[in-house]
Amino acid sequence: MTGPFMPTRRAFLATACCAAAVPLVTPVSFAAMPGENRLVTIVLRGAMDGLGMVQPYGDKGFAAYRPTIALTPETGLIDLDGHFGLHPDAKALLPLWQAGELSFVHAVSTPYRNSRSHFDGQDVLETGENGVGALKDGWLNRVLSVLPRSAAIRAIDVNTTSDLILSGAQPVDVWAPKTDLAVGADELAFFTALYAGDPLFAAALKEAETTDSSADEIRGQGPGERSVVETARLAGGLLARDYRIASFSIVGWDTHLRQATAFAKPARDLAEALIMLKQTMGPAAWSKTVVVAMTEFGRTVRENGSGGTDHGTGGLALLAGGALRGGRILGRWPGLSEDALLDGRDLMPTGDVRALAAAMLHRQFDVAPSTLTNAIFPGLDYSMASAYL
DSSP states (O other): OOTTOOOOHHHHHTSGGGGGTSOSSSSEEEEBOSSSOEEEEEEETTTOOHHHHEEOTTSTTHHHHOTTTOOOGGGTOEESSSSOEEOGGGGGGHHHHHTTOEEEEEEEEOSOOSSOOHHHHHHHHHHOOSSSSSOOSOHHHHHHTTSOOOTTOBOOEESSSOOGGGOSSSOOEEEOTTOOOOOOHHHHHHHHHHTTTOHHHHHHHHHHHHHHHHHHHHHOSSOOOOSHHHHHHHHHHHHTTTOOEEEEEEOOOOOOSOHHHHTHHHHHHHHHHHHHHHHHHHHHHHTTEEEEEEESOOBBSSOOTTSSOOBOSOEEEEEESTTOOOSOEESOOOOOSGGGSBTTTBOOOOEEHHHHHHHHHHHHHOOOHHHIIIIISTTOOGGGGGGGO
């Protein structure tokens, strides 16, 4: 070793090397396991306006509810089936739709109602519980405890915020596009020798070294950029290798003001992230993959006085991947007549977004319905899940 480099355990834990030992500090989470099927969850933070992403332009009255932000095929909306149309800033998704690798699920929500807090809504979405505060771990972490495991099983978080969905007792790898294990070979040898007698630190160092090596091969040497597309590129590259589960978040969906402008960036981010995932995973891995993108709740049917929308209830989820039979609008559409709205203001939820996630867990990993309703989503009614398969 050269120079006066004498790190301590505390210093080591303060570096990127500790990513695997401190699983909830960044933006994408991964798990490696036997089998070839993959599942990716994307949490759309801020309550995406599902009525803005996939607009029911064929529904009588929709334009009247949203006089400044509703679109039609004549004003840029991309028609999907004669009734619903895709927001133009998500047009990059159209090839996936046409290839049958994309579906939208309308009028879904968690059991969370009325208070409309982002924090509480995301808590229910990520813990998979019926109410707020009963569970402290994420449903995707609990899934790891019921899947067949091997010595190679690993999980990683790639995000700049803590994702509760993958938090819990099961080990999770954590990595971010900007993370880089910037130590020389002699320094790495020193760390290896220093922690040889400590299984926890030795395992953390080995996992960090392995993941950093994979990340360098995907993005090139050194830290990457902090962007949604870069996060998706790193996630896709690692999923193409030995990881089978990944999770990350896309923010920016809280569009109270000037939604016509504010909606554009997160919509493009989501579309470009899905395209990047497919591109970096490659055909073989993509053909075994399902992506579930979901948000904490929907937004009001009526636009507000600031050209935006407020917190609502019924929302939209997206399914993507080569393992899908897509190209469909799923879910039971409740309509937008005044008497069909929840509390006279929100899209009436007709499906539980947790049932959608449960159906994909059953599809991809053969998790039994009894396990899904007892251990993963306690109290969930699974009877409607088959509608999503």
